[in-house]
Amino acid sequence: MLNRAHAFALTGLDATPVEIEVYANGGTDPHRACFTIVGLPDKALQEAKARIRSAAIVAGVNTASSIILVNLAPAEVRKEGAGFDLPIALAVLAGHGTLEGQLVDEVAAVGELAFDGRLRPVPGILSIAEAAVRVGRPVLLCPAECAAEAALVPGCRPVGCTSLQHAVRILNGEARPSDLRPAGAPRDADVPDLVDVRGQPSARRALEICAAGGHNLLMIGPPGVGKTMLAKRLPGILPPLDDAQALLATRIHSAAGVLPPGSGLLRVPPFRAPHHSATTAALVGGGTRIRPGEVTLATGGVLFLDELPEFRRDALEALRVPIEDGTVRISRASGSVVLPSRFALIAAMNPCPCGGGGPDGCTCTRERVIAYQRKASGPLLDRIDVGVRLERPAPEVLRVDQPESTQTVRARVCEARERQAARGCINGEIPVGELDALAPLAEACLTLVDQAVRRLGLSPRGMHRIQRVARTIADLADSDAIHTDHVAEAIAVRLGALA
């Protein structure tokens, strides 16, 4: 007899409803048994057969001699992953009379089966829950670990199941769903505090400017001076994600399968630090099953590229469009999706090929150092607004340096962001055409910028970057007007990025 179940296929961040039709006939002759899945299943889905057969036995149904035909519709949508195990298994069991087919038809289901019938969590629950609500099947049978995540979607009624038998008994009204494990509190405590970074006042200031205006930062310094330490503290001084941003970030992490179970909504801006061996696909997204890349995972937060010169040049080139547009389009044979990619970029590099970390300092010639810094930052240099040089903290700096806490700095950053919100645009993203309206420069400031252009050979693009950063510095100083001090500091931090 024919039964229906309802599942979802993930494409990028979105889930498409999939109707599962199952013809299952108990049969008697093991030699005529068959189990066929049609409708563009991937390898993992083909292997569902073994998992479903085994789990069914644990649930009391032997399918050794059954004829089972499974159709996944719409047929042209690629179906990937093990999340289809649970809905197919439920429909198969309904075909064998274990439960009423009508009950299965009314709900949506997702989950991977173990051989003993236990349910394993799957990625993308948030997207699936949103789709379930959208198509009018708010009751979602899912692994117990995933239920809390699904419950974040307004209107969704997740039913957490520990196993296939548990799911059957719940549908038959014989058992209660697992309790929703409460979503974890915002993980502010996990973000390290800026107060730990002693002896690097300029670098902390640069980080604050970048956080306040959404500017991109380049840190140049020998190994071990605290570049990574600083970068890890940026999420803490960024404003916490608002509801919409938090839901988006959580959905992205869920779809990529990197959301720790029970973590709840991501309120702390994400921090992504891909290794320098990362491929283009890993950075911008891709794969046969379109998976969000690091630029998408970093959305709302920070993308940290440590050892910038070690990254593959093509990978860095591929970052330029996502950085500029705030979105990334990934095209594959299976279709194309547009994913968000709005993040603060922090890049870090050694000052020279030798690293400069030896006891005698750097042994490179000036020309080699210049060539190294130019080549390294070349593809991304025109996307960098703020540069800072780090060195081992000198004792005289350590003596007087009094770092502020993350909380104090974040309060200033949030105030500066509010000033920007009132203008309608964060400073790092002010379009060139609106710069003079939103960040007007007085005569004295223009003189300073002109001097910088003439003496230091800045490009027009570099000029605009100075103007944006000066606006941010003025915002941090709670000043409506941009003063010469603000412009001068903007020029100073711009120069830090250049050899």
Added chain:
Amino acid sequence: MTPFITRSDEAYPARLHDLTDPPDQIFLRPPLTADRLTDLLQSPLVAIVGSRNASAAGVAFATRLAGDLAASGVGVISGLARGIDAGAHAGTLDRGGRTVAVLGCGIDRDYPAATVPLARRITAAGGVLSEYAPGTPPAPFRFPERNRIVAALADVTIVIEAAGRSGALITARLALELGRDVFSVPGAPWSSVAAGTNQLIKDGALPLTDAADALIALGIDPGAGRTDDPPVTGAAGRVLAALRREPASADVLAARCGLTAAAAAALIAELELQGLLVRELDGRLVPTL
């Protein structure tokens, strides 16, 4: 056809005859002509040479010195290498002076790549010449050869920043052999880029710390072309004074002057834009004078 002059031409610079091996011909990069060359090479003319791997402060000093000399009507000749040479050419052009670049390769070659934009400026406003026929590639042995022309054409030679075995020292020795005055800019004994210049002073070169030293030797009143920098006062003055005691990074400087990182950055940028300090590659800030 690249214009050139031979030893028999009237425009052939007389001073080259002082050499034991004067070049047979001098190629001129258009629009430089033989007539114009004679004007360019008129006395007073000084050679400014030094390390290619000079410090930012060294280049800044070369630029400033060349500019001050140019303001007193002194022409500057050098070898269009990066570092000190490039600084000297640029400083002269910035103040509207005359400058001559002597290449160590064919007159039509763009070498070194780092000074190509500067070479264009010199071509337009001054003169580029070479003893090598068009197409001759740059080669290590040609640079010392070229240096003898630089030394011979100039009234005096000034060396700024030279390591122990710098090509600039060859120029200085050739100048001494030709009986021309040689000036050397002294440096700290522990500085590797000063080893050569300090040795020159021990060997009898005259120490030079500003344009006046050279101007007096050339018989020019040093007061005439001098431009005094406006005094730097207030916080910027304190910053500059601290750096003159000892160059430092931005953080160290802020600590010494009791400034916040933000305030220090703003002052540093202002001083840098006025040309009063430069940034070394390791991030240290060095006053230019």
